[in-house]
Amino acid sequence: MSTVDHIEALKARHASLEQAISEENHRPHPDDDAICSLKKQKLLIKDEIVRLTSPATRH
Template identity: 60%
Template sequence: MQTAHITALEAKHASLDQRIVAESQRPMPDTVAIAELKKQKLRLKEEIASAH
C-alpha cells in the first residue's frame, strides 16, 4: 500500500511539473499561479521524501 501511495504522489509531482512548464511557456505567464504550483510541488516532494 505504501508503494501505491508514493507512486500516486510522484504522479501528482510530475503533473505539477508539466503544469509549471506549460504556464511558463505562455506569452504572459501568471507568476502567482507558477509560484503556487511550485509550493504544491515542494510539499509533495517533502511528503515523498518522508514516506521513503
C-alpha cells in the first residue's frame, strides 16, 4: 500500500469514526465511555494523517 493509499484509508476511517460519534450522540442515552473511546481513536488517526502529510516526513 502506498503512502497516499494509506492516508486515504486513514481519512475514510476518520470519517467513519466521526459518523459513529454522531450516531452515539443522537441516541436517547449516549454512552459517554464509547464516545470517549471513539474520539481517542479519531485523534490517533488524525495525528497519523498529520505525521504522514507533514513536509518534514517527505524525502
